Amino acid sequence: MTPGAIHITTRPQYLADRSAPDEQHYVFAYTITIRNDGDERVQLMSRRWLITDANGKKVEVEGSGVVGEQPRIAPGEEYTYTSGVSLETPVGVMEGSYTMVLDDGRELQAPIAAFRLAVPNLIN
Numbered sequence: 001m002t003p004g005a006i007h008i009t010t011r012p013q014y015l016a017d018r019s020a021p022d023e024q025h026y027v028f029a030y031t032i033t034i035r036n037d038g039d040e041r042v043q044l045m046s047r048r049w050l051i052t053d054a055n056g057k058k059v060e061v062e063g064s065g066v067v068g069e070q071p072r073i074a075p076g077e078e079y080t081y082t083s084g085v086s087l088e089t090p091v092g093v094m095e096g097s098y099t100m101v102l103d104d105g106r107e108l109q110a111p112i113a114a115f116r117l118a119v120p121n122l123i124n
Helices: none
Strands: 006-014 026-036 042-053 058-064 078-087 091-102 107-118
Touching: 006 091, 006 107, 026 091, 026 107, 042 078, 042 107, 078 091
Parallel strands: none
Antiparallel strands: 006 026, 026 078, 042 058, 042 091, 091 107
């Protein structure tokens, strides 16, 4: 199975009601859908994120699973979850990868393409 068999889509959203721009606190939710187009079941074991704000400040986040789960995703199935992040600037970028394990114990890295976090109507 190749890493390309795992398709990851991202949908970020600014949470104005949780943010305090006057205090440099901007909160975003992001919904991730992981689809297994391969022919073997995978389990998401861990995640690694690199979060960069508009000031160039970088934060790395690593941990086991996502939202407290280590989901198994069968061929042809998908798994969706929503999480959140806060930034000190109204714009930022997230990218990373998931470590997946196949039933036979083989590991693969599924890359998560960079996506932008931005307050709406800030950038025209």
